[in-house]
Amino acid sequence: MYEWLKIIHIISVIIWMGGMLTAPLVGTMLSDQRADQQLRLRLRSAFSRWITPAMILSLIVGIALAQIGGWFTDPWLLTKLVLVLVMTALHGVISGRLRRFASDPKAELAAWFPRVSLIVLLLLAAVVSLVVTKTLFAG
Numbered sequence: 001m002y003e004w005l006k007i008i009h010i011i012s013v014i015i016w017m018g019g020m021l022t023a024p025l026v027g028t029m030l031s032d033q034r035a036d037q038q039l040r041l042r043l044r045s046a047f048s049r050w051i052t053p054a055m056i057l058s059l060i061v062g063i064a065l066a067q068i069g070g071w072f073t074d075p076w077l078l079t080k081l082v083l084v085l086v087m088t089a090l091h092g093v094i095s096g097r098l099r100r101f102a103s104d105p106k107a108e109l110a111a112w113f114p115r116v117s118l119i120v121l122l123l124l125a126a127v128v129s130l131v132v133t134k135t136l137f138a139g
Contacts, residue, residue: 002068005061012057017124019051020087023094024109024116027101031109037102044102047095055091059084076134080127087123090116 023043030039062084071077094116101107 002065005065005068009058009061009065012054012061015054016051016058016091017120019047019054020091020094020120021117023047023051023098024113024120027098027109028114031101037105040102040105044098047098052091052095055088059088071134074134076130076136080130083123083127083130087120087127090120090123 026043027040030043066072066077097109097113101109
């Protein structure tokens with residue numbers, strides 16, 4: 001059962017992170033080109049239909065894996081959980097920006113929005129590093 005949960009977790013994280021990395025970039029391109037409203041709506045729809053459920057599945061299965069592994073007292077997991085909470089909050093920021101962007105044809109994305117992908121990438125690198133090196137930090 002553990003291996004299947006791990007597979008589900010990895011796949012859902014890949015989908016979640018793929019969306020978190022690309023949505024800000026695609027949104028910025030749509031904004032720069034004054035894209036039609038239909039494309040804005042499609043971006044928002046894809047984020048809410050695919051990326052948000054992948055995030056929820058990642059969180060649920062990740063908690064199950066941590067419970068099975070008995071890692072809730074391990075420093076690496078506690079650090080990872082803080083980073084995942086930051087990532088989840090960032091997901092909410094992206095979702096909110098895309099919602100406003102899709103609902104208002106005159107809306108522009110904030111100037112900092114393209115940099116969100118870099119923040120996501122750095123957080124992802126930190127989380128992956130913690131998971132790969134967890135035995136170094138095991139208590």
